[in-house]
Amino acid sequence: MKLSLLLKSILSTSVVSSIFISQLAYAENVRLRMHTFYGTELDSIAEDFRDYVSNASDGSIRIQFLRGGELVDSDQFVDAVARGTIDIAHGVGSYWPGRVGIGTIESGLPGAWFSVEEARDIFTNQGLDELVAEAYEEQGVKLIGRGYGSDYGxxxxxxxxxxxxxxxxxxxxxxxxxxxxxxxxxxxxxxxxxxxxxxxxxxxxxxxxxxxxxxxxxxxxxxxxxxxxxxxxxxxGWTESVLINPGSWERLTEEQKEILKGAISKYLEDIHNWLEEGNQRIINEGxxxxxxxxxxxxxxxxxxxxLPIWEAEAKKSDRNARAVEILINNAIEQGRLSE
Missing domain, CATH: 3.40.190.10 (Periplasmic binding protein-like II)
Known part of the structure; x- marks a missing residue:
């Protein structure tokens, strides 16, 4: 009898401890307002994104998704995220070059890249995203996602x-x-x-x-x-950025941060695939x-x-000059420019 009571006590303590540990993992239920520049065409992708975040975080992260123009104009996203009017913005750097000087380079200069693989390599492996992230940090926002558009004809x-x-x-x-x-x-x-x-x-x-x-x-x-x-x-023809308010980011546990970043990466890839598949469908149908x-x-x-556009952008700041140098070195490597 005493042994049975002891086992019950141990099991009870174990259950309480498990619940406590689970609560520590998600110390706070977080609601985040996310604004995109797209309209209703992304509704199904947005719904999948919200569901993924909620399920993966055991309901501790909830996303309110806003379409283009519903609350904030797309060219005001950086200001809105910095102020906390919205927590997350999904936009394009060319919308705010006056606020983020590298924005035009980030979104895509004419002749900068000719495939998604090349663009991804420039941002991820050649250091362009590091420079872009620095520029956004100076404006009080954090870069947490990079998307790649599609055809630009x-x-x-x-x-x-x-x-x-x-x-x-x-x-x-x-x-x-x-x-x-x-x-x-x-x-x-x-x-x-x-x-x-x-x-x-x-x-x-x-x-x-x-x-x-x-x-x-x-x-x-x-x-x-x-x-x-x-x-x-x-x-x-363009790249897409996902920005988050630093305060909103720091409210998340490390596990929640990983869940959100993973979900955003999938969301951006889903958009790219939707664009690519849609373009090819229309071409095939003819x-x-x-x-x-x-x-x-x-x-x-x-x-x-x-090239004069590249040179003009490079003259705007030391950071821009380093970014354009990355593009030039890549173009030389690709055989589009001679040394």
Missing amino acids: LLTSEPVTSLADLRDMRIRSTSSIATVLENFDIPTTFLPAEELYVALSTGLVDGAIYGGPLDYEQLKLHEVAQYYTDINLLNP ELFEFARLPEKDSRRLTEAS
Whole structure:
């Protein structure tokens, strides 16, 4: 009888200890507000991400997911994370180059890389992400994820067979791409993505460099422009950053941090795969767009015209100069530049 009571006491103590240890592992239930620049098209991926985090953390981490424009404008993400208005932001560095000087380089300079594998190597193994993380830290936020976009082609209302064809067109583009195109007397302008449909349908612009076939399908641009041209200037056409408020990060236990980082890595990879598979599906179906490729000699001319942009970015700071040096060394290694 005494032995039975002793065993019960030991078992009871063991159970209490297990519960106590479990509570220590997740010392605090954490709710995090995460904001992306994407819209409803990512809802299923976002739901998988939230469920994964909740299940892996035994419910100790809960994510409130906000779509593009719901609470904070995408170009204000760095400020919002630093202030704690949101805990986590998923955006693109080119949205805030005035706040984070390396942002334009981070998102992708024309001619910087030509495959996901090359871009990943530049960031992970050649030191670019270390420089980017330093820049974000100075602005009061922490970089905890790197995503890779997808195709970055030209969509036009008329067929394009060479750079010369573009001289009679007005092309929507970002500032860095515009600088390249203007070397070939190609008129450019910038418009937000949500204005592209009307601009193309009314002739305000004749084409756009914004993303891949899936991006154009999501915006229904196939209804007003049917010619997709691979300009072979940058692939992936952008990279994505996930930033977290340092205070929110430090509230997490080490195990929770690993769970969150792993979940974000999977989330970003799921987005990349969704883009790649969607682009390939549209190409294979061949119904929405007519596909073409810019002649190799013209693509090479575009790449050569990009170098002044690299030089201009390098002059902005010592950090930028080190980042551009990484890109130059990589281009030499890849045989795109001579020493």
